[in-house]
Amino acid sequence: MLDILYIQIKLEPQIKKALYLMKKISILLLFFASVAFAQTSIQEKLFIKKFFNNKQCDQIIDKEYYQICYNYKAKGANYIYYVLDGEKVNKGNIKDRPRFYDELELPRKYRSTHSDYTRNQYKMDRGHLANDASFDWSNKSLKSTYSMANVIPQYRNINRYTWIKAEKLERVVASKLGTVSVLNGVVYPDRPKTIGRNNIAVPSGFWKMLFNKEKNYERCFYYENIIGLKTKGDKLRNHEVECKSLF
DSSP states (O other), rough: HHHHHHHHHHHHHHHHHHHHHHHHHHHHHHHHHHHHHHHHHHHHHHHHTTTTSSOOEEEEEOOOEEEEEETTTTTEEEEEEEEEETTTTSOOOOOOOOOOOOTTOOOOGOOOOOGGGGOOOOEEEEESOOOOGGGGSSSSHEEEEEEGGGEEEEHHHHHHHTTTHHHHHHHHHHHHEEEEEEEEEOOOOOOEEEEETTEEEOEEEEEEEEGGGTEEEEEEEEOOOOOOOOOOTTTGGGGGGGGGOOO
16 A cells, blocks of 8 residues: 555656646647637738728628628629638528618619619529528528629529539538638629619629638639520539639
8 A cells, every 4th residue: 555655656746747748738739720720811811802902892891791892883792702611501501582682881872773683684693692502501691692782693594504503612612621711703894784773784704712721722713794605514614714813
């Protein structure tokens, strides 16, 4: 009994020392992890700042789940940015879709409205940029995507059959990587066609960038907004481009 007590007393300082070292290592690991996260976060913020600033945006609208860089002249978005959580994108899948609503954050004279898209001569759809299927994990997040500031005129065959494939991919990537950042860009010609009473500019094209800097993942897709585009046999890879060609 005395021998056991003697061994215990003798080893106690060594045990304390080992526990102290383990604690110190744990703190260091947490520190380096937080630094790495901060660096990734800073890198992404600096990248997004190239698109979301006073020169690029007449107004920046925070929709809580995504950000809009808005163009007053076009009466539509220049860019929309968000980060998808892989654990959320496939949850909920709410079937009932809300109604589109005017974006009250915008001055009235720069808003687009639901009626601008009805019976238009170009057969345009209200094309989501932050798409509803990526945000249908709660009623609040889903409703946010039905702001008219989040839609652009898209030809129906593109909106319904080709662009939708890039939207599906972002959810797949979010699920696989844990998160994915998404930047959507809109290209307006110098003299665009317009639709509706409020003269909403029709884009010549639009693109989607998916990236996760921590996982070294980056892919970009560009779509021309043209009528009569053949959708049969269309593949996602047909629209893939070098990301640097977009900026």
